[in-house]
Amino acid sequence: MSADIIDGKAFAAALRARIAGQVETFIAAAGRPPGLAVVLVGEDPASAVYVRSKHKAVREAGMEGFEYRFPADVPEAELLALVDRLNADVNVDGILVQLPLPAHIDERIVTTRIDPDKDVDGFHPVNAGRLATGLHGFVPCTPLGCLMLLRDRLGDLSGLDAVVIGRSNIVGKPMAQLLIKESCTVTVAHSRTRDLSSVVRRADIVVAAVGRPEMIRGEWIKPGATVIDVGINRTAAGLVGDVDFAGAASVAAAITPVPGGVGPMTIAVLLRNTLVSAHRRAQVPFDKDAL
Numbered sequence: 001m002s003a004d005i006i007d008g009k010a011f012a013a014a015l016r017a018r019i020a021g022q023v024e025t026f027i028a029a030a031g032r033p034p035g036l037a038v039v040l041v042g043e044d045p046a047s048a049v050y051v052r053s054k055h056k057a058v059r060e061a062g063m064e065g066f067e068y069r070f071p072a073d074v075p076e077a078e079l080l081a082l083v084d085r086l087n088a089d090v091n092v093d094g095i096l097v098q099l100p101l102p103a104h105i106d107e108r109i110v111t112t113r114i115d116p117d118k119d120v121d122g123f124h125p126v127n128a129g130r131l132a133t134g135l136h137g138f139v140p141c142t143p144l145g146c147l148m149l150l151r152d153r154l155g156d157l158s159g160l161d162a163v164v165i166g167r168s169n170i171v172g173k174p175m176a177q178l179l180i181k182e183s184c185t186v187t188v189a190h191s192r193t194r195d196l197s198s199v200v201r202r203a204d205i206v207v208a209a210v211g212r213p214e215m216i217r218g219e220w221i222k223p224g225a226t227v228i229d230v231g232i233n234r235t236a237a238g239l240v241g242d243v244d245f246a247g248a249a250s251v252a253a254a255i256t257p258v259p260g261g262v263g264p265m266t267i268a269v270l271l272r273n274t275l276v277s278a279h280r281r282a283q284v285p286f287d288k289d290a291l
């Protein structure tokens, strides 16, 4: 193995510590903590684990967490009524409805009901549009976390060839938008891409977000590339990413591990977005780029 391992867990912990410092300053100015509401529907064990770790992170940062749980058969209207209440609640700066939702609930309707200016997940179409057109708004946490790791590692990304594998609204598309903004030459590959290995081989930056265990092979990676693995796949052998880690690590310059890479960044950026939202809503000035 020759690649440096990008320690997302340590980067996220440092970011969270800086956020906690800024939370104290915010409380002194605004007289209240930043507030994040997290809504969980159903009993999916993986979702319950994520929601618990989000709450722990919220408390550790000095923010206020509001937690709401519904049984899997909650009527959509009841969920929407809660979103309406949270939209109107002055102490709530961020609203996150944990996905996936049960099949009888339309995720698009719920996501679109959240006030875009409290949408710290960045899933509302208004925020997707803001990102696509260069306006201020919330950027989805996972791709923004990936970008922070890339900038920390590579500095200026301009002119680099980037391949994003996966075209979801939550990761692939916003990741591509962020890399375009960084002046990368961006290719978005997906399940219908022909000759994926040749597409990946050109890339200085590979972001894998396909949700298929170890699909991106080490032999495809250009020597010296930086590999960001967004995948979290539970297999018989344990947690693995979308990248063949051992193979890729023998040729890449740097690679994120799973776990301990992108995942912890997602939660740290959620706190960051909530802190940014709190400052905007309370009209307390804040330099988010100094975080």
Ligand SMILES: Nc1nc(=O)c2c([nH]1)NC[C@@H]1CN(c3ccc(C(=O)N[C@@H](CCC(=O)O)C(=O)O)cc3)C=[N+]21
Pocket (backbone or CB within 6 Å): 050, 053, 096, 097, 098, 099, 100, 121, 141, 232, 239, 258, 259, 260, 261, 262, 263, 264, 265, 266, 267
């Ligand atoms: N509205 C909404 N917003 C989300 O941001 C959202 C969501 N729904 N639904 C589920 C996904 C998944 N997600 C993760 C958060 C943290 C880790 C994380 O911290 N992972 C650790 C531990 C991995 C493990 O042990 O499971 C790691 O990669 O090292 C992973 C995944 C947020 N999601």
Ligand SMILES: [Mg+2]
Pocket (backbone or CB within 6 Å): 166, 167, 168, 190, 191, 210
């Ligand atoms: Mg796909």
